[in-house]
Amino acid sequence: MRVRILRGATQVGGSCVEVEQSGTRIVIDVGLPLERPGAYRDLLPDVPGLWATADGSLHAVLLSHTHPDHCGLADLVAPDVPVYCGAAAERIWNSASFYVPRMTPFAASGHFRHAVPLTLGHLRVTPWLVDHSGYDAYSLLIEGGGRRLLYSGDIRATGRKPRTLEAVATACRGVDALLLEGTRIRNDAIENTEGDVETDVARALRATCGMGLAFYSAMNIDRLVSLYRAARRADRTFVMDLYTAAVAHATGNPRVPQADWDGVRVYLPNNQKRRVIASGDFTAVNAVRPSRVFIDELAERPEAFVMTTRTSMLPELRTALGGAIAIWSMWDGYLDRDPRLTSTLRSYGVPVLHAHTSGHASRSTLQRFAAQIAPRRVIPIHTDSPSVFASAIDNVEPHGDGDWTCV
Ligand SMILES: [Zn+2]
Ligand SMILES: [Zn+2]
Structure with missing residues (x-):
C-alpha cells in the first residue's frame, strides 16, 4: 500500500489524500483551502479520475466529515465516482447549504457505519466515530496488502464524545503509519471542555x-x-x-x-x-x-x-x-x-x-493519542507546523504535498 498527501502537509485546511493498493485507488477528503485565491476549479488536486473528466480509474472518495476544509470540493467530484461519508454529516451539509451560499450540496452513494468495515477493491476501510466540532466525524483505518494506515481526520478530546479517541487508539494499535492532524501541535495550554x-x-x-x-x-x-x-x-x-x-x-x-x-x-x-x-x-x-x-x-x-x-x-x-x-x-x-x-x-x-473550546486536540492530547497507538511512523497532516511534530511525538516522518510513500 502507498499513500500521498495531495494537500495538507504544510497547511491547515484543503485536506486531500490518495491511497493505492494493487491498482485500487481511493481519495480521502476533498477540502477547500482556508485561503483560496481564484476560482474553485483552480484548487483541484491533480488526481487521475477524480474530477469532471473521470476515466473510471478511481475507486471511491471518502469524506472524514463535512467541514469545508474536508468536503468543500465534493460537488465537483466526477458523478461516477462513489462518495462515502457519515449519513448525518451529509444531511447536515446539504441542509446547511440552503442557508450558506458558498456551500454546494453533494450526493453520497454510501454511508459510514461506526466500526463496520467497507471493502473497496483491494482496500478495506473501517470508520471510527471520533470527537470533533464537526458532527458525525470519523478517523479511517485503511488496510491493504497486509499493511495498516490510520487517517486521524480532525480530532479532539474536549467535546461530548472524548472517549472515542481511546477506542480508535485501542483498535488501531501498532498501525504501520498514522496520518495525524496537527492543527494545534504548537499549543500546550490547558484546555477547557x-x-x-x-x-x-x-x-x-x-x-x-x-x-x-x-x-x-x-x-x-x-x-x-x-x-x-x-x-x-x-x-x-x-x-x-x-x-x-x-x-x-x-x-x-x-x-x-x-x-x-x-x-x-x-x-x-x-x-x-x-x-x-x-x-x-x-x-x-x-x-x-x-x-x-x-x-x-x-x-x-x-x-x-x-x-x-x-x-x-x-x-x-x-x-x-x-x-x-x-x-x-x-x-x-x-x-x-x-x-x-x-x-x-x-x-x-x-x-x-x-466561551469556547477548540474543535482540535492540543499537543498533549495528540501526544497521548500517538503514544497509545504506537504506530511505526507518524506523518503530519492538517498542520502549518510539521517541523514541530518531531520534538513532540516519536517516529515522525514528514512528507511534502504530492510525495508518494510506501506504508
Ligand atoms: Zn473539521
Ligand atoms: Zn479540518
Whole structure:
C-alpha cells in the first residue's frame, strides 16, 4: 500500500489524500483551502479520475466529515465516482447549504457505519466515530496488502464524545503509519471542555438581566447542546434560528435539541425569511410554526431567552437588547477580524463573554493519542507546523504535498 498527501502537509485546511493498493485507488477528503485565491476549479488536486473528466480509474472518495476544509470540493467530484461519508454529516451539509451560499450540496452513494468495515477493491476501510466540532466525524483505518494506515481526520478530546479517541487508539494499535492532524501541535495550554463552556455560560446568564446573544456555528452540534443546556440551567428558553433548527433536525439524533422541544423556540431572521420566500419552499417554516417566537415577545421579556444570533440580525433585534450579554462561542480570531461587530455591540452597550473550546486536540492530547497507538511512523497532516511534530511525538516522518510513500 502507498499513500500521498495531495494537500495538507504544510497547511491547515484543503485536506486531500490518495491511497493505492494493487491498482485500487481511493481519495480521502476533498477540502477547500482556508485561503483560496481564484476560482474553485483552480484548487483541484491533480488526481487521475477524480474530477469532471473521470476515466473510471478511481475507486471511491471518502469524506472524514463535512467541514469545508474536508468536503468543500465534493460537488465537483466526477458523478461516477462513489462518495462515502457519515449519513448525518451529509444531511447536515446539504441542509446547511440552503442557508450558506458558498456551500454546494453533494450526493453520497454510501454511508459510514461506526466500526463496520467497507471493502473497496483491494482496500478495506473501517470508520471510527471520533470527537470533533464537526458532527458525525470519523478517523479511517485503511488496510491493504497486509499493511495498516490510520487517517486521524480532525480530532479532539474536549467535546461530548472524548472517549472515542481511546477506542480508535485501542483498535488501531501498532498501525504501520498514522496520518495525524496537527492543527494545534504548537499549543500546550490547558484546555477547557464543552462542559466548561456550558457552566461558564450558565453562570453568566444567571448574572444578566437581559437577553443572552449566542454567537456560534450552527454546524457545531456539541456547542448547540452546551448552549441549550446552559440556557435551561439559567431557567431560560433557547431560541434557534431556522438554519440551526434545520441542522439540528438533520442530525436525526433525538438527543440533540430540536425545534419542538420544551424550552426551545424558533426565530426567523429577516435574511433567512428572504431566502425562504425566494425559494418558494415553505416546508421548513411550516414545520416550526408552533415554536415560532417574534420580536415583540423577545423585547417584552428579553431576560427569558438565549438567542442564536448572527451579526446581520442585530439591527432587527435592537428593541430587545437592553441589558443583553453577547456570548462569543467561536474562535476569537473571527471577532478580532470583525471590528464592525465589536463596535456595534459596544454601541448597544452589550458586553462580550468569551466561551469556547477548540474543535482540535492540543499537543498533549495528540501526544497521548500517538503514544497509545504506537504506530511505526507518524506523518503530519492538517498542520502549518510539521517541523514541530518531531520534538513532540516519536517516529515522525514528514512528507511534502504530492510525495508518494510506501506504508
Ligand atoms: Zn473539521
Ligand atoms: Zn479540518
